[in-house]
Amino acid sequence: MRIGVLAKAAGVSVPTIRYYESIGLLTPPARLGGQRIYGVEALNALSLIRHCRALDFSIDETRDILASVERRLPCSDTKSFAEKHLGAIRQKIAELRALEARVASLVSGCETTCCGSTAPDCVILQPGCGAA
Amino acid sequence: MRIGVLAKAAGVSVPTIRYYESIGLLTPPARLGGQRIYGVEALNALSLIRHCRALDFSIDETRDILASVERRLPCSDTKSFAEKHLGAIRQKIAELRALEARVASLVSGCETTCCGSTAPDCVILQPGCGAA
């Protein structure tokens, strides 16, 4: 199949496929008249890549996962990738929740404290206020 | 003061200050012998920028906030920036929580279902599994 067909089948854009090839994530396919011709294994690989990216694995992590699939490594490897990733996600959530609390308290502080003053005096913008 | 002193006082790096100047976030200061000489107002501005960035406002949002401070706009403007930002933070948290649930269920699915199989067959990597 040609690149446009592959793109639709896998649900990614055509330039993205070429980008994945350029960084060595997809192996370069055969060419006919200069145009890329893909087989089913390319669709499988690309679908897996898309799955990993949808789970927010980085390109490098995705590369490692692809390698573990190609080498038929045990499932426990896959699980440890996912667990590590899960830890990163949870850490980011924790950071964002702390930030949320900080901004929320600044907003409510503004509502109660600086009623009707000007931006330079707003509690939201005071350097010390809401520091980590 | 010179750029290194300003950097330490405000808690940012020297290249960051030059970067902020290059994108028009900080106004270019006077020069002595080619070197930047800053006054106290630059420290105030840079501290405010740092505060906004620590609250994870984007550069563009920070630029708008700086403008509202310079124009002494009412505090309500500042609050609406913060509220909009808070909404964005909460949305990102919601997305990450959905992702967390997805990955967590894949991991536990791997533990219960695919005991000891290989990566290509692991439930974590099956395209349909855990889709949004």
Next chain:
DNA sequence: GCTTGAACCTCAAGTGGCTTGAGGGCGTAG
């Protein structure tokens, strides 16, 4: 056989918010 239009090709630059590095100039203390 010729034309048209869609799909394909490569290469370069842009996104955000800096950081890092190369290669040099200025200022001051010994």
Next chain:
DNA sequence: CTACGCCCTCAAGCCACTTGAGGTTCAAGC
């Protein structure tokens, strides 16, 4: 006068693509 630290500019790198320019190939209709 030399050594050292601080300063300067400009360019490239990070991540994961997207967008655009300018040109080639393919399939279909006449």
